[in-house]
Amino acid sequence: MSPVYDRLFLNGSADSQEEYRQAMTRAMDVLIRDFASAPGPYSGADPQSLLRVYREFPVCPEDGAPLDALIERIGSTVVRHSAVVTDPACIAHLHCPPLSVSLAAEALVSGTNQSMDSWDQSMSGTLLEERITAWLCGIFGYDPGSDGVFTSGGTQSNFMGLLLARNHFAKRQWGWDIQRQGLPPEASRMRILCSEAAHFTVKQSAALLGLGEQAVVTVPVDSRHRMCPEAARDTLAALTAGGLLPFALVATAGTTDFGSIDPLRELAALARTYGLWLHADAAYGGGLVLSDTHAVRLRGLELADSITVDFHKMFYQPISCGAFLLKERRYFDSIRLNADYLNPEEDEDHGIPNLVTKSVQTTRRFDSLKLYMSLQYLGRRTFGEMIDSTVETARATARLIRQDPQLELIGEPEMNAVVFRYVPPASPGETEEEAGLRSDRLHTEIRTQLLAEGRAVVARTRVGGRVCLKFTLLNPRTTPVHTAGILEEVKRIGIMLDRADTGSRAARKNTDSVNMEPSNGTSTKARAM
Numbered sequence: 001m002s003p004v005y006d007r008l009f010l011n012g013s014a015d016s017q018e019e020y021r022q023a024m025t026r027a028m029d030v031l032i033r034d035f036a037s038a039p040g041p042y043s044g045a046d047p048q049s050l051l052r053v054y055r056e057f058p059v060c061p062e063d064g065a066p067l068d069a070l071i072e073r074i075g076s077t078v079v080r081h082s083a084v085v086t087d088p089a090c091i092a093h094l095h096c097p098p099l100s101v102s103l104a105a106e107a108l109v110s111g112t113n114q115s116m117d118s119w120d121q122s123m124s125g126t127l128l129e130e131r132i133t134a135w136l137c138g139i140f141g142y143d144p145g146s147d148g149v150f151t152s153g154g155t156q157s158n159f160m161g162l163l164l165a166r167n168h169f170a171k172r173q174w175g176w177d178i179q180r181q182g183l184p185p186e187a188s189r190m191r192i193l194c195s196e197a198a199h200f201t202v203k204q205s206a207a208l209l210g211l212g213e214q215a216v217v218t219v220p221v222d223s224r225h226r227m228c229p230e231a232a233r234d235t236l237a238a239l240t241a242g243g244l245l246p247f248a249l250v251a252t253a254g255t256t257d258f259g260s261i262d263p264l265r266e267l268a269a270l271a272r273t274y275g276l277w278l279h280a281d282a283a284y285g286g287g288l289v290l291s292d293t294h295a296v297r298l299r300g301l302e303l304a305d306s307i308t309v310d311f312h313k314m315f316y317q318p319i320s321c322g323a324f325l326l327k328e329r330r331y332f333d334s335i336r337l338n339a340d341y342l343n344p345e346e347d348e349d350h351g352i353p354n355l356v357t358k359s360v361q362t363t364r365r366f367d368s369l370k371l372y373m374s375l376q377y378l379g380r381r382t383f384g385e386m387i388d389s390t391v392e393t394a395r396a397t398a399r400l401i402r403q404d405p406q407l408e409l410i411g412e413p414e415m416n417a418v419v420f421r422y423v424p425p426a427s428p429g430e431t432e433e434e435a436g437l438r439s440d441r442l443h444t445e446i447r448t449q450l451l452a453e454g455r456a457v458v459a460r461t462r463v464g465g466r467v468c469l470k471f472t473l474l475n476p477r478t479t480p481v482h483t484a485g486i487l488e489e490v491k492r493i494g495i496m497l498d499r500a501d502t503g504s505r506a507a508r509k510n511t512d513s514v515n516m517e518p519s520n521g522t523s524t525k526a527r528a529m
C-alpha cells in the first residue's frame, strides 16, 4: 500500500474519490465560467501576449502545485483564451459545439480508459463498437457483409480507404501483396481521381501510400462545385490511353468550402465500368443521413466501396470521433496483422474479436461511446431536426447576402456553409487587377479584425483566385439574427479599413512611400489577461 500514490488514481478509497470529485468539479466550474459564459467567441488576445503568460510557468516544475489552484490558473489562461466553439459567432470551420451528453461520455471514456485494440482491454467497448459500426453500415445502405471501425477522423478514414484500394488493386492486377512485398514496380503509374474541390487529405494519403501526390488527378467541377462525370470519363479515357493505371475514384459528399455533393450514382457507374475502387468522403455531409428532409441527397453512397464519416463535425461530438465503413468486410484482410500479445490467431478461432485487425492504430480510444450515448439521448429525430435547422439558417443567411448590394453571395449554400464577399465601393482610376488586390487585402483584414475584437470567428477561403469569407453554420444555436449581426460587422469593418487603405494609397502616391504592409488589426476589445 502506498497511500501517497493511492490518492492520485481513482479507486475504492475515500481519499482518491475525493480527489477525483474535486478535480472534475473544478474543471466543470472553470469550463462554465471561463468558456461557456465568455462574452464572445474569442478573448481577442494576440499570440505574443498569450506566449508571455505561458512563459511565466516552467513546463515541468520540480515540485507540483495544489490541484485547485492549478485548475483555476488553467481556466483563467488556457480555457479563457480558447476558440469558444459553443458561441453562436464561432462559425469558421467544420468545428462543432459538443453535446453535453457527449462530454459526460468523454468522462466515462477517459475514466475507464479502455483500449479498442484487443478484447482483453475493452470487453464491452469492443462489442459495443461493433454494434455501432453495424448500425452505421445499415443507415448508409450497406448490406450485412459490410464492416467498419472508428477512427480519429476524416484524415485517417480517407487514408484507410485509399490504403485498401491500393492493396486490392495490386492484388487483383498482379497478384502482388503490398503488405509483404512493398510497392510493385508499376506503382509510379497508379492514379487516383478526385474533384478539384476534394479535401487535401486525398493528396496527403497518396503521398503517405508511396504513390506520391503525382498519383492524384483532379477532375473539374461544375458551377456548383460538384465533380463533372463527363470530365471524369474523359480523364479516365485519357489516363488509360496514356498507359496509366487509375485504380480509385474519390467522391466527396460535402466539400469543405461549399458542402457540395458529387453525383454519387453517376460516379459509381463510372467506377464500375473502369474497375475502380469508389471511396466516398462524407466527412462533412454524412450527417445528412439523420435528416428526414436531406438524407435523400446521399443516395448512391451505398454504392461506394468505402465511406468516410466524421462525428466531430455534423454529429456534435467532441474531437476526435470518426468512422471508416467498408462495403465488403474481407478487404480489411489486406492490412491484417497478428501480434501474439494482442490478437493471437487462436482468439479468432474462439470467436473473440480483436478490433486491432481493422485499424491502422493500435491503442485506440473508445470514442464510439460518445456517439452511442448521444444517439440514445437525442434520438434520430432531434438529431435530424438540428441539422435541418442549420441548413435553414444557411439559406436565410444567403438571402440576406443576396439582398445586400454591399455583399456578394458566392454560390448558393449546398448544406450549411455560406461563402461571400464584401463589395467595397469602386475607387476611381483603379484597374481591375488593383481593385482585386485591394479587395483580397480587405477580406484578410476583416477576418483578422473580427477575431481581434472578439466578435466573430469566421473563415477565409479563395474562390476563383479571390479571397472570400465563409460561415460554417454547424451550431444549431446560431440563428439568422446572429449571422445578420456579423454581416453588419463585416460591412462596418470593411468600410473602415477600406477608407484607411484608400487614404494611405493616396498618401503613398503623394509621398512615393514604399511601405505596402497591410495594417495589422489591433485589439480594441480584448478582455484582460
Ligand SMILES: *Cc1c(COP(=O)(O)O)cnc(C)c1O
Pocket (backbone or CB within 6 Å): 094, 152, 153, 154, 155, 156, 158, 199, 201, 252, 254, 255, 256, 281, 282, 283, 284, 310, 322
Ligand atoms: C474535415 C474533412 C476531412 C478531414 O477530416 P479530419 O476529421 O479533420 O481528419 C476530410 N474530408 C472532408 C471533406 C472534410 O470536411
